[in-house]
Amino acid sequence: MAGRDAIGGQRLPRWPIVAVAIASALATLIASRSVAGGVTPSGCTAIDYIPVNYSIEYGAAIQSNIFVHFSPDQMFGCADCHTTSMGTQTPAGNLDLDPTDSSPYTNLVNVPSDEDPSLIYVVPNHPEKSLLFQKVNCDNPPTGVRMPFGGYGGGLSPAQQATIYDWIAGGAPIGTTDGIFRGNFDIRGFIADEIFSGDFEIP
């Protein structure tokens, strides 16, 4: 704040200082709240060194190779727990990621979290606001624990975490991302450093 109250050597009246103080407090509040739920995730894996993939096909890359089976031997998947088992059980976290009994896409995109409805699983174009990404990228997501639960099946590789990031950043289409990230502005790279240190402000 120092320096803002004296411009061109002249003292300004007090009210603009108060206005600036209120505006800056509001901006901080809004910035922190726009990170899902106001809780800043921590213990997040760096993915900035992984080349950005501008063309991700949801069905193959996300639904099949992560939700159904993410391990190299294809033995483990999110849907091992996140399933209704053909309507016979409640899926883990009350979130169904099993395409044999419902549409994971419909269950995720623009859908509030069952655990904390102030959080959204997938906010198209905004992986940093998407609980799905935070849950697979961070040891301490805004709610619950890191997925896959307990490091099940060896966990997701940084490249798989980046795939989820890039798919959401590319608009989270049910088809294939077309390479446009937030109006050609590719934010992956600095966001992991800045958002998780709390310095990031959503434009």
Ligand code: HEC
């Ligand atoms: C071994 C069982 C298991 C596996 C495998 C698993 N989960 Fe979960 N998941 C849970 C449990 C239990 C919860 C509830 C506790 C929590 O949120 O941390 C949960 C919660 C979640 C939630 C939050 C639900 C909500 O309402 O907020 C998301 C998102 C999620 N899991 C995504 C995934 C993804 C993506 C994968 C695969 C990469 C995965 N999970 C693999 C057990 C599992």
